[in-house]
Amino acid sequence: MLGFLQKIGKSLMFPIATMPAAALLVRLGSPDMIGSSHVKFIQIVAKVMEASGNAIIGNLPIIFAIGIAMGFAFDNNGGAALAGAIAYLVLSGVLEKIDKDLNMGVFGGLVSGIVAGLLYNKFYNVKFPEWLSFFGGKRFVPIITSITMAIIAALLAYIWGPIQGVIDSTGNWIIGAGAIGYGVYGFLNRLLLPIGLHHVINTIVWFDFGKFTDAAGKVVKGDIPRFLAGDPAAGLFQAGFFPIMMFGLPAACLAMYFAAKKEKRAIVGGMFLSIALTAFVTGVTEPIEFTFMFLSPVLYAVHAVLTGISLMIAAALNIHDGFGFSAGLIDYLLNLGIAQKPFLLIPLGLAFGAIYFVIFYFLITKFNLKTPGREDDEDEETETMQGTEDEVLDAKAYHTIEALGGKENIVQVDHCTTRLRLTVKDAGLANEKELKKYGARGVMRISKTNLQVIIGTSVEFLADAMKKRIAKGNPAPKNVVSEAALEETDVTHTNLLPEDFVMPVTGDVIPLSEVPDQAFASGMMGPGFGILPKDGVIQSPVDGKVMMIFPTKHAIGLVTDTGIEILIHIGLDTVKLNGKGFEVLVKQDQLIQRGDDLIKVDWAYVKENAPSIATPVIFTNSQNKNVKLEKTGYQRSGTSNIIRIEE
Template identity: 65%
Template sequence: MLNFLTKIGKSLMFPIATLPAAALLVRFGQPDMLDLPFLAAAGDGILGHLPIIFAIGIAMGLAFDGSGGAALAGAVAYLVLNSALESVDKNINMGVFGGIISGIIAGTLYNKFYNIKFPEWLAFFGGRRFVPIITAAVMTILASILVFVWPPVQSVIDAAGNWVLDAGMLGVGAYGFLNRLLIPTGLHHVINTVVWFDFGSFTDAGGKIVKGEINRFLAGDPTAGPFLSGFFPIMMFGLPAACLAMYAAAKKEKRSIVGGMFVSIALTAFLTGVTEPIEFSFMFLSPILYIVHALLTGISMMISYGFGVHDGFGFSAGFSDYILNFGIATKPLLLIPIGLFMSVLYFVIFYFLIIKLDLKTPGREDDEDGEVNVGGTEDEVLDAKAFYTIEGLGGKENIVAIDYCTTRLRLTLKDAGLVNEQQLKKYGARGLKSINKTNVQVIIGTAVEFLADAMKSRIAKGNPPLQHDVVLEDNVSIETGEKLKSEDFEMPMTGEIISLIAVPDQVFSSGMMGPGFGIKPTEGIVCAPFDGKVLNVFQTKHAIALLSDTGVEVLIHIGLDTVKLKGEGFELLVGEGQIIQRGDQLLKIDLEYIDANSPSTVTPVIFTNSQDKTITILKQGIQSQGTSSIIDLKSV
C-alpha cells in the first residue's frame, strides 16, 4: 500500500508541474501588474480544469511506460465520471478527487489491458485501443455507485477541511509538520493536493467558485494564504541556516569538501524554494534532525498565522515567488523577521544536536577502517566473503530471499535486528540501509552480482564451514596510485552537473560507493569519458562500470532505482571487456520512459576504487557531452 501511495504521490507531480505557468499567467494579468485580462484568463484555463489535468497526469504517471494511451484513458475516465454524476445531481462536485480517482483507475487498467488480444475480427479493438473502452465501462459503473456514496463522503471531507481551517493555528501547524514529515515517502503531494486545490471556497467578482488555498489566493481571496505563508521563512532562511550549522559542525579537514555544496543548495532553497537537496543531505544520515525540521516547519506556519500573514506561491516558497506575489500578499514584510528568527532556531538547534549527539551529517561521517583483507585465490576470497556475509546477516536461517541491483544486496530477512553491521563492514560491505523490520540493503559495490550468486550457492548447501584456509589481516589505507588528469576525463552525457550530496539517494550521496558527482541528463546518449575498457555491464543495462587506462574505475548509474525497469528504456552498445576510447557511445536511453517509471533520472558517476580521493567540480550548470576538465580527482 505504501508503494502504491508513493507512486500516486510521484504521479501527482505531472499536474502540479503546470502550476508555475498558471500562477505566472494569472499574476501578470492582474491590474497591479500588466493589466492584461487575457493572460489571467489563460492561467484560469489551467486552474479551472485541474481535475481533468490530474486525471491525465496521474494515469500517465502510473502507466508502466508513461504512454499517451494511458493519458487518453485518464481523460475519458474523468469525462465519463463527471458527466454521469452531473446528469443525476448537479450539486455533486468531486473536484480534484474526481480527477485523482479517474487517473488511478485509468492508469491501473492500462497496465492490466494494454496488451490484451482479441480474435482477428475484433483485433482492431485490442491492445491499447481497448483501454479507453474498458475505462469508460468501469467509470460508468463507478459513477452509478458514487451517486449514492460520494455525498456523505464529501460531507466528511468538507467537515474535516472546515475543522482544519477553523482550527486556526493548530490546524496550520499540523499541516506544516505533516508536509515535511511525509517527504521521504512522497506522500506529501497527496495532502498538498487536498489543501492546495480543495480546501476552502471563494466566489470571485465574476461569480465563479474557486476552491483550494493556491487558487483562492491567486483569485484574490483575502482569507487565503495561511497554509502557504509559513513555508517562506523555512525555505528562504531556516534551511540555509541548517546548512551553515552542518558546515560549522563538520570536521575541519572536510569543510572544504562540503562547503561548496552547502552554499549551492542553500542558495537554491533561498531563490527557488527547492529544498530536497538540503533535506536529503541529513534525512537518512540523521533522522532526528529531520523530525526537528518537520516540527520547526509547523512552528513557522503557526507563527505566520499568529501574525496574520497571508502570502502564497505558484511553485514554491522561495524568493522568486515572494517578490512576484508581494503586491497581493497581506503583511509580507513580516516574513523577513520571522525568517531571521527561524534561521537562529535552525542554526542553534541543529548545531547543538549535531555536536551533542555526534550526528553523522555531511562532513562528520566516520572514516571507515578495520576492514579485513581475505587472502587466497579469487574463488576462495569470494567464498569466504559470502560465508561471513551470511553469518553477518544472522545466519542462513534468517535469510528469506537474496536479490541485488547495481551496487547493493536487497535482502528479505526474518528479523533485521539480527544483522551485525560491523561484521558486514569488516568483510567488505560499505554500508547498510534498513528499510523495515524484514528488509535491508547492504552496499557492496559493483562486484555485488558475484557475491550474491556465491551466497545463494552457499545457502543452497546449508552454508557449510569454510573448507580452505584464509589469511585475515588488518587493512590499512594504501595510496593506490590511480591518476586521472582533469583534461583526460570528459562529460559522459549532456546534462546539468550537480554535487554528489544533491543526488537523492543516500547510498550515493553519503559517499558509501566512493567520491563522484551527479548529472541531470538532458539527452539520452552515454559515452565513454576516457580511454580504457568496459569492466562490467549489468544485465538490466541501467549501469555500466568502466576502467581507465590509468587504473581508475568509474560506475555510471543511469537514474535511481532503475534496476526495476529490467532493461526497458535502455539500449546497450558495448560488451564486457570491450576496449573504448573517449567519446565512444556506450548506451542509449529513453529519458521520457525512465523519468515516468523511476524515482529520478539523476545519474550518479562514481569513482569506485578511489575512496582515498575527493572530487572537486570545476564546471557548473549544463555541460555538453565531451566537455573536458569538468572535475578534479585528488587524494584527500
C-alpha cells in the same frame, strides 16, 4: 492499508509534478508581471502564458486521474493512463447528469485513477475466445473501466454530498482553529514525509480546501490554485514553509558541518553546501532531511515540531504567500506581487535559522548523534565490489535480498524515486547493518510486514535486479571482486591533470549545480560538471578503459589509467528511451584513448523525447576531491584544459 496509502502517495508525484510549470506560466503572464507591458506582442505572449497555466490548473482532476492510474499500474503503462482519463470522463459525465451541483474536484481524479490502475493490474492480460480476442489484454481495460466507473459514479452521485460535507467541515475546522490548525498541518506534513504519505495530506489541503470564485465566475478549490487565482484568503497553508526551507534547514546543515569531526569536515562540507543551496533556492529539502532522518530520528521530530510552529507564527502574523513548486527563493520572488506581508518571512526565517543551528548543534554534540561526519569507523564500513556494471548490480541485489532475510522472507518488491518499498513476512529479519554495507542509506520499518530501504536514485535498477534474482531463487553471484581483493591491486587514484581530460562532445560547459536533476546537481552521485551538447558523437575524454555500458545505452562508465572513474550520462531520464536514439560504438573492457568514438547519439530524437539533453559528466570515485572548471560556455569536442581535479 498503509501500503495502499503509500502507493497513492507515490502515484501523486506524477500529477503534482505539473504544478511548477502551471504556476510559472500563470505568474509570468499575470497583469502585475509581463502582462503589464504596453507592447502589443508582449501582451499577447502574456495572455498565452497565463491561459496555458490556467489550462493545467483548471484541469487538475483529469491530470490526477491519468497520473495516479499510471502510477498504480504495475508497469506504469500508458494503457492505464488512458483508462484513468476514461474513468474521470465517465465520472464527471454521470455526476453532471444526476446532480449539477456536485463537484468532486481532485478527489474525482483520485478515485478515477485508483479504480483505473487497479483494474489495469487485474485485467491487462485477460484472454478471450478467438472471435473476441481483439478486445482482450490491455484493450479490455478501458472497456471494463468505463462500465465499472459508471456504477461507481452512480453511487457517488448520492453519497458524495455527505462525504464532501465531512471534508469541508474538517477544512473549516482547521481554518477556524486559527494558527493552531495551520501548525498541526505543518507538523503532520513533515511527520508523514518518511513514509511517503505527506503527498496525501498535501493533496487535500493544496487542491481541495476552500472555495474562491474568480472574476470570470469560475469556482477554484485548494490553497495553491486559490492563491494563484488571487484569493486574498489563500496562502496561509504555504507561507510558513518559506522560513524552514530557505533558512531553517540550511542552518541545520551548518550545524551538522560544525558538529562533524574535524578530519571529516572537508569530506562532508561540499555535500552540505550543495544541499543547503538547493533548499534555499528551490525549496527541495529531501536531500537534507534524509541526511538525519534515519540517523537521528530525534532531530527529525524537532524539525517537524519547528515546521508546525513556523506555520503557526506565519498564520498569526497573517502572512499569505504561496508556491507552485516549493517554498524556495524562486517561488518567493515569483509571487512577491500577489503575496501579503511577504517581507516578514525574511526576519522570521533568520530567526528560525538561528534556532535550528543552536538546537541541532546542541542535540548532536550532547547526545553524540551520528549525523554525517560523526559516524564511527565501524558504522562507515561498506563493501566495495569490482566487475562489470551488471555484475556489481547483480551482486548488490544478491546481498540486499540476503540482508532482508532471504528470498523466502520477501513477498513483494516495489520502489519509488529513492526507496525500496517491500512487503515481507517478518520485517524483524532485515539486517540494517548488512543493508548499509551494500549501499543502503537507511531503513524504515513501517510494520511487521512492511519496510522501506533508502537506496538513492539508482533504486530502480536494484529493484529490477532483485526481482529477477528472486524469480531464479537468488543463487550466489559470480565474477565479482570483493573489497579484500581490491586491496591487493596496485590501482591508485591520483589527481587528473587538465591536459589529460578533453571535451567528450561539442557543447556548452555548465556547473554541475545547473544540471536540472537533483541527484546530479546536489553532488550525490559525485563531483563533476554538465554539458549542453550541440552535436556530434560522444567521445572518450581520457585514456583508459570502458568500465561499463548501461543496457539502455544512455550512459557509459570509463576508468582512467590512474583509476579515476567517470560516468557520462547522456541527457536526463533517457533510461526511459530504452536505447532508442543511441548507438554504442565500443565494447565492455575495451581500451580507449582520448578522442575515440564511444556512442553515436540522435540528438534530435533525444531532445524531442527526453526532459533535457543536459549531459552530466561525473567522477564517481572522487567524492573527496574538488572539480574546478577551467573553461565554461561553448567548447568544441577534443578541447583540453576543461577541468582540474584536486584534493
